[in-house]
């Protein structure tokens with residue numbers, strides 16, 4: 293059994309309420325927090341090895357340490373609750389089932405960095421989770437965990453929810469900042485990084501919901517307890533959103549370093565209907581695909597998945613069975629990225645659309661062998677050339693889907709139809 297840190301309260305009735313959270317020790321870390329100098333808190337979090345759970349996996353403590361200390365500008369925290377990556381649905385669980393754990397994490401981060409205003413940027417479609425979070429914020433204010441002079445310590449902190457408007461690109465940290473400032477959600481060139489010039493031109497920490505939710509455990513139990521879990525470089529646990537052809541899709545917490553397929557099978561009951569495993573997409577729609585053999589022999593941590601040619605990303609694991617079509621998967625993913633490209637970089641604007649059109653053609657049985665090569669030729673032109681990595685996010689999967697499942701692409705072209713599509717699915721396809 294994997295230890296549960298983030299999801300420990302998920303099964304408790306009314307876990308979203310302050311009384312239930314407090315009864316299980318919630319907000320207990322604050323007593324210790326306010327006795328520690330802020331720099332010591334940053335060191336503590338650095339030592340824990342906690343890495344960002346929004347996708348990039350960057351050290352949380354390290355990021356906080358980049359925020360200038362000798363500035364007379366206000367500093368801000370932006371909590372990234374935009375959660376738009378297809379297949380990712382774990383932050384929603386936290387907001388809905390245990391919002392106080394995240395709020396406690398927000399207090400820890402803000403105290404450590406010297407922040408007095410935190411914005412929670414919530415995905416526009418997350419109306420219910422946002423309501424839950426607002427109710428929790430209201431409870432925290434009423435009990436003196438937020439607001440002026442928190443728990444008589446002299447530390448002030450306001451937390452404000454900002455609803456997004458349904459754009460995936462606003463999950464990218466600088467797109468989020470632009471959107472929060474009331475502008476079009478288009479990413480900024482980096483550097484400067486938000487830690488130095490972020491929202492309203494001020495130093496800003498951007499952290500994912502789950503990253504912040506790990507902080508109460510780290511403060512309560514000590515960084516050593518957290519660092520002991522997982523592997524040397526991938527410490528602790530992570531929430532994985534598992535979807536696709538599995539018996540029980542859902543959000544499961546796993547300790548880093550376990551075998552990837554064992555974890556999926558143990559958590560979800562394995563491939564739906566006892567079918568054969570075809571492939572696993574381990575880190576969201578932007579990650580490269582792993583074959584069944586690779587998924588069985590790879591370990592679930594940042595380094596092992598990277599060594600297998602993919603990434604942990606936001607922890608969105610998608611499983612394909614022998615009856616699922618890889619070409620269709622590419623068509624769906626490419627259509628998503630073409631739709632969500634913000635359009636400011638030509639390579640992304642045109643490239644995502646180009647790949648999506650070709651993938652659709654092949655899936656519909658109207659593609660040629662040359663079309664497959666066209667996708668492969670386009671991928672390198674999209675890598676590392678744009679303001680953010682949205683273009684890379686289609687290039688990486690597209691290249692890997694074709695390279696690892698070339699025969700499926702060829703079969704679509706030769707047979708002039710999708711071999712996985714039944715008659716009724718054929719008429720339902722877009």
Ligand SMILES: Cc1cc2nc3c(=O)[nH]c(=O)nc-3n(C[C@H](O)[C@H](O)[C@H](O)COP(=O)(O)O)c2cc1C
Pocket residue numbers: 343344345346347348349350352372373374375376377460461462463464465466498499500501503504680681682
């Ligand atoms: C296109 C794109 C979309 C992203 N969407 C999200 C998102 O929905 N949620 C999130 O936490 N991070 C997202 N990120 C990553 C953020 O830019 C940023 O790295 C993250 O919020 C930092 O928090 P962390 O260090 O706690 O992971 C996205 C990145 C890109 C390039």
